[in-house]
Amino acid sequence: ETGVTQTPRHLVMGMTNKKSLKCEQHLGHNAMYWYKQSAKKPLELMFVYNFKEQTENNSVPSRFSPECPNSSHLFLHLHTLQPEDSALYLCASSQRGENSNQPQHFGDGTRLSIL
Amino acid sequence: DQQVKQNSPSLSVQEGRISILNCDYTNSMFDYFLWYKKYPAEGPTFLISISSIKDKNEDGRFTVFLNKSAKHLSLHIVPSQPGDSAVYFCAASDGSARQLTFGSGTQLTVLP
Numbered sequence: 001e002t003g004v005t006q007t008p009r010h011l012v013m014g015m016t017n018k019k020s021l022k023c024e025q026h027l028g029h030n031a032m033y034w035y036k037q038s039a040k041k042p043l044e045l046m047f048v049y050n051f052k053e054q055t056e057n058n059s060v061p062s063r064f065s066p067e068c069p070n071s072s073h074l075f076l077h078l079h080t081l082q083p084e085d086s087a088l089y090l091c092a093s094s095q096r097g098e099n100s101n102q103p104q105h106f107g108d109g110t111r112l113s114i115l
Numbered sequence: 116d117q118q119v120k121q122n123s124p125s126l127s128v129q130e131g132r133i134s135i136l137n138c139d140y141t142n143s144m145f146d147y148f149l150w151y152k153k154y155p156a157e158g159p160t161f162l163i164s165i166s167s168i169k170d171k172n173e174d175g176r177f178t179v180f181l182n183k184s185a186k187h188l189s190l191h192i193v194p195s196q197p198g199d200s201a202v203y204f205c206a207a208s209d210g211s212a213r214q215l216t217f218g219s220g221t222q223l224t225v226l227p
Binding site: 004040041103109 | 117119146147149151156157158160161208213215217218220
């Protein structure tokens, strides 16, 4: 497999459920990201992991809990979500260097619907 | 307040003609700019980028122009093809944080 793979592609869950989104990158990158894309809105950065360490948390509610066990895998654990959390969740990876700019590469996303 | 703006939500162009997609930004600390293309049910795909030390970068049919004084960048696609029909996002990052800030996207439709 190549690129960035996200599972599941679609998820429907109730507000009291607990589920996890999974992301795996096969590009040898050292940074991984979670984004949220709601309808008609720009992509919003949620979390950044650099060398497995969380470096950014953009004021994301605690009902979203990220986990990065190694530089190739990233999870987003979901618990007691709200209807407004229904969105497309995108994972991305990149090679971060001190003095270099490299593009982020995205997976195809998980379409999440909260009932 | 959005730091990266794509003011045209949609654009239609005839096949073979030039497509010009525009993007404005407000943060003068941005020094790296990217364009992504997104098809339905797929993630954004990186298309082309430009560093603030340049004013033009070309890759095949795609050229990105950067006007730093106007805080404006544009993507030119020539000739446009029906397969180019997609949503195009511009994004920008500053040198320290290296986080991307995205625009809201422009739906390009290339008519055969």
